[in-house]
Amino acid sequence: MENMDIKKTILSGVQPSGTLTIGNYLGALRNWAKMQNDYNCYFCVVDLHAITVRQVPAELRQNCLKTLALYLAVGIDPNKNALFLQSHVPAHAELSWVLSCYTMYGELSRMTQFKDKSAKHSDNINAGLFTYPVLMAADILLYQPDLVPVGSDQKQHIELARDIANRFNNVYSETFKIPEPYMPKIGTRIMSLSEPTSKMSKSDSGDGSIFLLDNKDAVIRKIKRAVTDSGSEVRYAEGKDGINNLMSIYSAFTGKTFDEIENEFSGKGYGDFKLAVGETVADALADIQDKYNVFISDKEQLNKILLDGSQKASYTAEKTLRKVYRKVGFYSIK
Ligand code: ATP
Numbered sequence: 244m245e246n247m248d249i250k251k252t253i254l255s256g257v258q259p260s261g262t263l264t265i266g267n268y269l270g271a272l273r274n275w276a277k278m279q280n281d282y283n284c285y286f287c288v289v290d291l292h293a294i295t296v297r298q299v300p301a302e303l304r305q306n307c308l309k310t311l312a313l314y315l316a317v318g319i320d321p322n323k324n325a326l327f328l329q330s331h332v333p334a335h336a337e338l339s340w341v342l343s344c345y346t347m348y349g350e351l352s353r354m355t356q357f358k359d360k361s362a363k364h365s366d367n368i369n370a371g372l373f374t375y376p377v378l379m380a381a382d383i384l385l386y387q388p389d390l391v392p393v394g395s396d397q398k399q400h401i402e403l404a405r406d407i408a409n410r411f412n413n414v415y416s417e418t419f420k421i422p423e424p425y426m427p428k429i430g431t432r433i434m435s436l437s438e439p440t441s442k443m444s445k446s447d448s449g450d451g452s453i454f455l456l457d458n459k460d461a462v463i464r465k466i467k468r469a470v471t472d473s474g475s476e477v478r479y480a481e482g483k484d485g486i487n488n489l490m491s492i493y494s495a496f497t498g499k500t501f502d503e504i505e506n507e508f509s510g511k512g513y514g515d516f517k518l519a520v521g522e523t524v525a526d527a528l529a530d531i532q533d534k535y536n537v538f539i540s541d542k543e544q545l546n547k548i549l550l551d552g553s554q555k556a557s558y559t560a561e562k563t564l565r566k567v568y569r570k571v572g573f574y575s576i577k
């Protein structure tokens with residue numbers, strides 16, 4: 244029988260900054276779906292984070308619903324989990340302000356995502372991009388989670404959230420639970436197909452990313468064109484970033500080990516291997532897309548899920564926020 248009280252809690256989120264990629268799926272969403280029966284889960288669409296980079300308002304609105312429909316399509320059950328938009332729970336922005344007063348300028352300057360994104364968007368290095376990890380710490384700490392399931396690119400942000408929580412707990416008294424990152428072994432960092440030394444990202448256009456809504460032809464074409472070295476042997480080896488990445492993708496979708504993959508393609512070239520990877524990924528995506536098409540066409544149901552989710556999330560978030568306000572010394576009339 245389900246008992247919410249004895250279950251551990253998890254919290255995670257994805258930015259509605261485009262269509263989700265197989266990186267988001269393998270690094271985050273697939274783990275969420277696997278964990279939902281054993282944990283008390285909060286899954287957020289982090290729209291406040293998305294505006295650190297300029298968004299077209301109508302697209303941002305649509306991307307929020309698309310992201311939610313993809314959560315549902317990969318099997319995340321709205322009856323078991325709180326699914327909500329970050330902007331629907333004001334406590335995220337409120338706690339973020341408080342935590343920013345317990346976060347050091349030097350800590351934020353060291354964040355690699357800030358450095359990468361400032362290089363990519365050099366015409367718009369806004370304060371939100373810089374303080375983004377504080378908002379992420381608020382997202383997490385409000386729900387007192389035990390684990391935060393993410394891809395490995397987010398490890399540094401979770402470590403900062405832990406440092407902020409420890410600092411706050413030490414200044415006042417035990418207020419926040421200290422969360423652990425939870426990362427998959429295979430698929431924790433899927434690389435771009437066109438530039439296999441950089442992470443695959445949903446906000447990259449072009450052929451480097453495979454989006455969960457790509458059709459079969461697009462998937463096969465992108466994988467066929469994926470950058471690989473000049474060799475021909477399908478073997479995982481230091482420095483062969485392109486082939487290593489395709490092997491990770493194939494392994495993550497089929498469950499086969501690298502040894503098994505090397506045996507399967509021994510004596511065959513990159514062409515055969517790429518075709519097999521393309522077919523495998525396209526088949527997995529077709530299943531997700533069939534479900535996505537049903538969910539995205541029922542806006543009423545999506546709205547209801549978001550309303551229920553934000554109520555569940557607000558209940559927990561408000562509790563933590565009140566505690567924080569009390570500890571820092573804000574006067575309350577209640
Ligand atoms: P953006 O392009 O807007 O920066 P993104 O594709 O990097 O977006 P996020 O919304 O920032 O994705 O991340 C959502 C989740 O997906 C996080 O848990 C992150 O660690 C994971 N993730 C993102 N990209 C990858 C990747 N290439 N491989 C594995 N996991 C990933």
Ligand code: LTN
Nearest residue numbers: 254255256257258289379382383
């Ligand atoms: N920072 C993450 C997205 C994110 C997140 C979170 C992940 C925002 N808030 C809370 C886990 C928990 C990113 O850029 N991938």
